[in-house]
Amino acid sequence: MKVSKPSRPRRSHALGACRTCRRRHVKCDQKRPVCRTCRTLGVPCEGFTSEVRWIRDSGGSPEPEDHNGTRRHLYTEQSRLSMSTSLGSNLVSGSVSASLAEIDLRTRDSERAPVGDIVVGPFAVLDFALPDGAQDMQKQPQGDEVEAEAPRSPPQTVPSDTAVPQEAQLDPLPYINDSPSHIDDFLHWSDILGLSPEQPGFFQPSIADLDIYFGADPQPDAATNTFEVIDNVIEPQSNMAIMTPPRSAIEMASTFLDAAALADAPFLFKHFNEKVVPQMMIMPLGEKSPWRVLNLAAAMATYNDLTILGSHNISHARLANLYGLLACAASHLALSSGQASSGQHWEHAALQMFEQARDRMQKSLKYETRAPKRAKYKDQLMAICCLIEYSVISGQHQYARSFMVNAEFILRMRGLLKHRISQKARLLHHVYTWLRLVGESTYVLHDYNPSNSFIEALDINFQRHRLDIATRAEEPEPRLDDFLRLEAHDADSDLNINEPKDKQTGLHDIHLQDSRSFSDTLYKQIYGIPETWLSLVSQTTRLANVMETFRIAQKSGRNTSLAAWETLHRRSVRLENLICSCDLSPVRGDPSKPHDHMLRALNSALVIFFYRRIRRVHPAIMAAHVDTTIVALAEFTSSLPPGHPTGPGAAWPAFIAGCEALTAPRRESVTLWLENAISTSGRASFGTAKEIMVELWRRQDEHLHTNRGDPMPTWIDFVREKQIWPLFC
Numbered sequence: 102m103k104v105s106k107p108s109r110p111r112r113s114h115a116l117g118a119c120r121t122c123r124r125r126h127v128k129c130d131q132k133r134p135v136c137r138t139c140r141t142l143g144v145p146c147e148g149f150t151s152e153v154r155w156i157r158d159s160g161g162s163p164e165p166e167d168h169n170g171t172r173r174h175l176y177t178e179q180s181r182l183s184m185s186t187s188l189g190s191n192l193v194s195g196s197v198s199a200s201l202a203e204i205d206l207r208t209r210d211s212e213r214a215p216v217g218d219i220v221v222g223p224f225a226v227l228d229f230a231l232p233d234g235a236q237d238m239q240k241q242p243q244g245d246e247v248e249a250e251a252p253r254s255p256p257q258t259v260p261s262d263t264a265v266p267q268e269a270q271l272d273p274l275p276y277i278n279d280s281p282s283h284i285d286d287f288l289h290w291s292d293i294l295g296l297s298p299e300q301p302g303f304f305q306p307s308i309a310d311l312d313i314y315f316g317a318d319p320q321p322d323a324a325t326n327t328f329e330v331i332d333n334v335i336e337p338q339s340n341m342a343i344m345t346p347p348r349s350a351i352e353m354a355s356t357f358l359d360a361a362a363l364a365d366a367p368f369l370f371k372h373f374n375e376k377v378v379p380q381m382m383i384m385p386l387g388e389k390s391p392w393r394v395l396n397l398a399a400a401m402a403t404y405n406d407l408t409i410l411g412s413h414n415i416s417h418a419r420l421a422n423l424y425g426l427l428a429c430a431a432s433h434l435a436l437s438s439g440q441a442s443s444g445q446h447w448e449h450a451a452l453q454m455f456e457q458a459r460d461r462m463q464k465s466l467k468y469e470t471r472a473p474k475r476a477k478y479k480d481q482l483m484a485i486c487c488l489i490e491y492s493v494i495s496g497q498h499q500y501a502r503s504f505m506v507n508a509e510f511i512l513r514m515r516g517l518l519k520h521r522i523s524q525k526a527r528l529l530h531h532v533y534t535w536l537r538l539v540g541e542s543t544y545v546l547h548d549y550n551p552s553n554s555f556i557e558a559l560d561i562n563f564q565r566h567r568l569d570i571a572t573r574a575e576e577p578e579p580r581l582d583d584f585l586r587l588e589a590h591d592a593d594s595d596l597n598i599n600e601p602k603d604k605q606t607g608l609h610d611i612h613l614q615d616s617r618s619f620s621d622t623l624y625k626q627i628y629g630i631p632e633t634w635l636s637l638v639s640q641t642t643r644l645a646n647v648m649e650t651f652r653i654a655q656k657s658g659r660n661t662s663l664a665a666w667e668t669l670h671r672r673s674v675r676l677e678n679l680i681c682s683c684d685l686s687p688v689r690g691d692p693s694k695p696h697d698h699m700l701r702a703l704n705s706a707l708v709i710f711f712y713r714r715i716r717r718v719h720p721a722i723m724a725a726h727v728d729t730t731i732v733a734l735a736e737f738t739s740s741l742p743p744g745h746p747t748g749p750g751a752a753w754p755a756f757i758a759g760c761e762a763l764t765a766p767r768r769e770s771v772t773l774w775l776e777n778a779i780s781t782s783g784r785a786s787f788g789t790a791k792e793i794m795v796e797l798w799r800r801q802d803e804h805l806h807t808n809r810g811d812p813m814p815t816w817i818d819f820v821r822e823k824q825i826w827p828l829f830c
Contacts, residue, residue: 117129117131117149118131118136118149119131119136119139119146119147119148119149120147120148120149120150121136121139121144121145121146121147122136122138122139125144131149132411133149134146134148134408363404363407363408365427365431365450366404366427369426369427369430369431369434370397370400370401370404370426370430372430372433372434373392373397373426373427373429373430373433374393374397375746376433376437376746376783377392377429377430377433377494377783378390378392378393378397379745379746379747379748380433380746380747380782380783380784381490382627382628382629382747383628383629383630383699383747383750383751384628384629384630384695384696384699384747384750385695385741385745385747386626386627386628386629389626390627391528391529391531391532391627392532394525394528395479395483395525395528395529396422396426396483396486396487397426399419399422399423399479399480399483400422400423400426400427402419403415403419403420403422403423404423407423416465416469416474416476416477416480417461417462417464417465417468417469417476418461418462418465418469418476418477418480418481418483418484419476419480419484420457420458420461421458421459421461421462421465421484421485421487421488422458422480422483422484422487423458424454424455424457424458424461425454425455425458425462425484425487425488425490425491426487427454428451428454428455428458428487428491429487429490429491429494431447431448431450431451431454432447432448432451432455432491432494432495432783433494433783433784434447434451434783435447435448435451435783436494436495436783436784436785437782437783451491451495455488455491455495458484458487458488458491459488459500461484462484462485462488462507465481465484466481466507466511469481470511470514470515478511478515478516478519478526479525479526479529481511481515482508482511482512482516482526482529482533483529485504485507485508485511486508486529486532486533486536488500488504489501489504489505489508489536489540490536492504492828493536493540493784493785493786493828493830494783494784494785495785496785496786496788496789496828498825498826498827498828501540501826501828502544502826505536505537505540505541506581508533508536508537509533509537509581509582509611510581512530512533512611516529516530517609517611522608527608527623528623528627530611531623531624531627531628532627533611534611534612534613534635535624535627535628535635535830536830537611537612537830538612538613538635538638538639538642538830539635539638539753539829539830540826540828540829540830541584541639541642542638542641542642542710542753543753543756543820543826543827543828543829544584544826545817545820545821546820546821546824546826547583547584547585547646549646549649549650549653550650550653550657551650551651551653551654551657551659555585555586555650555654556654556659556660556661558586559651559661559662559665582612584612584642584643584646585643585646585647585650586643586647587643587644587647587672588614600617600618601617601618601619601620602615602617602618602619604621606619607619607620607621607622612639613632613635613636613639613640614636614639614640614643615636616633616636616637616640616679618632618633619632629696629699630700630703633683634683634700634703634704634707637676637679637680637683637707638707638710640676641676641680641707641710641711641714641715642714644669644672644673644676644715645714645715647669648669648673648715651665651666651669673715673716676711676715677711677715677716680707680708680711681708683704683707684704684705684707684708684726688700688701688704693740694740695737695740695741698733698734698736698737698740699733699734699737699750699751701729701733702729702730702733702734702737702750702751702754702758703751703753703754705726705727705729705730705733705754705758706726706730706753706754706757706758708723708726709723709726709727709730709757709758709761710757713757713760713761713815713816713817714817717812719813720760720761720762720763720801720813720815721763723761724761724763724764724767726758727758727759727761727762727767728767730754730755730757730758731758731762731767731770731771731774733754734749734750734754734755734774735770735774737749737750738750738774738777748781748782749774749777749778749781749782749787750778751829752778752784752786752787752790752829753829753830755771755774755775755778755787755790756790756793756794756816756827756829758771759771759775759790759794760793760794760797760815760816762794762798763801763805768794768798771794772791772794772795775787775790775791775794776791779791786827786828786829789827789828790827790829793816793819793820793827794816796819797814797815797816797819800814800819801813801814
């Protein structure tokens with residue numbers, strides 16, 4: 102009896118191994134970018150290469166270490182494009198299968214009768230035609246034999262959720278030589294011939310309408326003035342949902358976009374740390390910035406989880422922070438780049454990353470605000486602050502308003518309801534307050550037409566007792582603060598700057614309506630400015646909005662309370678005294694350092710801001726404060742060390758003072774400072790300030806020659822007419 106040899110187990114070969122594992126003849130797990138085998142053994146992984154590489158037309162030689170084979174294109178790019186266009190235009194409009202069937206019909210022998218032919222595959226590659234004699238001998242069955250002898254077609258698979266009409270089930274199956282239009286349109290020629298990475302929007306994922314969360318400003322209810330959060334967002338239904346493969350085009354496009362964005366991530370991280378963060382700080386304050394400690398550290402951790410660890414359980418909030426931070430760095434590069442080609446590349450990259458961040462933020466607000474998939478509070482607030490900063494850097498004011506409203510929603514719904522607010526959360530609260538208050542100061546696009554609730558609030562607003570901060574923070578439906586109302590306080594005690602705040606009030610006063618000092622404030626550590634300055638900006642903005650609404654109510658003949666107007670006037674007088682006192686008080690610190698000059702510029706600009714928004718005086722009255730602001734800004738820039746990353750400072754005082762400059766020397770000084778800022782900073786705010794001021798100066802000169810009796814044109818009138826929001830935060 103013959104004994105068979107024991108069969109040796111076949112060795113499995115894995116294609117696509119890295120170069121190191123191929124050279125060492127070990128099994129590779131093909132984990133990219135560095136395989137785990139090399140990582141475990143501690144040897145450098147030489148990476149992966151494609152099996153086939155196309156030789157470029159430029160004639161460049163391949164890399165020395167690349168031993169893979171190469172192929173040349175048989176036709177030029179123009180010839181291949183012409184052939185694709187011709188092929189697509191000559192074929193029937195439909196699927197790939199329909200076009201192949203059409204080619205199959207065209208390539209058949211026209212002299213041969215189709216009866217009895219059995220053809221399998223396109224172009225009739227398998228032709229089982231019967232001989233002529235056999236065709237003559239074959240008899241056609243009659244009657245019921247047709248149904249018995251006809252070959253049965255495989256049953257068609259119908260999705261369970263698709264209803265098939267009864268008439269369609271009784272129709273006979275189509276013959277194979279029928280029109281190819283009956284073939285399933287699964288993959289169309291346009292998917293192959295029209296696919297190009299250069300096409301606009303090819304790598305853009307199809308994002309649902311974001312107006313629900315990031316569109317127009319959420320309007321509070323007239324009676325309760327509460328947030329309206331929409332939970333039942335209707336997802337768009339696709340007609341091809343049944344026929345979409347598991348790996349849809351949207352997912353693949355999103356994957357390609359992720360890879361493109363993450364390829365530049367290390368360089369963008371470095372640029373954000375070295376160039377962007379110092380530009381966010383209006384004064385040189387060292388290395389401990391919240392953007393470095395929180396946002397940058399979280400974004401780098403998310404990047405490591407995506408690339409090195411390959412984690413799939415990353416929250417939308419963390420991904421929104423990652424892409425938002427990369428968008429900020431790319432936008433800064435696009436604006437500061439001297440080359441047009443490089444600027445276009447980074448601008449395109451910034452737009453793609455911003456869309457990714459906005460999409461992730463929308464999903465986080467929709468799915469991760471409440472249990473069971475609640476994201477961390479700090480992750481959500483970091484992400485929304487990154488999106489606000491992107492709007493400031495790029496100058497896209499159309500997004501900033503909705504981002505700030507959503508940031509306040511996150512803060513009130515999650516942050517202020519905590520019994521203990523951590524140090525990191527407080528840092529984020531300070532970042533949000535700076536962005537909101539300085540940004541809100543130049544926002545004059547409110548609807549100032551008075552409503553019935555506004556008139557009623559004016560009548561009783563200054564007669565009721567002040568609500569306790571802790572009680573108001575625990576309200577089930579926190580109110581949206583749109584800076585169009587004044588809180589009720591006893592005898593305007595919030596303007597008593599000499600009294601200290603208690604800890605509970607200081608932690609929950611996110612918009613600094615109370616101008617009293619708070620011992621645990623962090624604004625000097627983060628921005629180098631006292632909290633009192635920000636509080637006075639907040640109260641001036643709020644009082645100006647209320648007084649503007651009150652003036653419109655008087656012009657429209659509405660019943661307005663005289664007591665309310667007297668109260669508004671009394672508050673404006675007390676606020677004026679506080680602002681002027683802060684401007685006249687000596688700045689504590691070393692006069693040789695840049696901090697002293699920037700604080701003088703901010704204080705003088707605050708005086709100009711008050712008289713423009715509240716008193717509405719002529720620009721000639723504020724000439725002295727304009728000179729003080731211009732000189733202080735110039736001294737701040739000159740006091741910075743050469744090549745210092747911080748600078749040229751804040752655009753807010755330059756804009757506020759420059760819009761009131763009437764003489765040529767003052768305008769030239771402001772223009773020179775702004776041009777220097779534009780050349781050294783990658784922020785759109787300096788260019789926006791210059792454009793507004795140049796047009797405003799032209800209108801003011803025309804006014805001085807023609808209509809001296811009418812009010813002087815101001816920046817408020819200009820931005821309302823153009824419907825823009827200059828952001829200088």
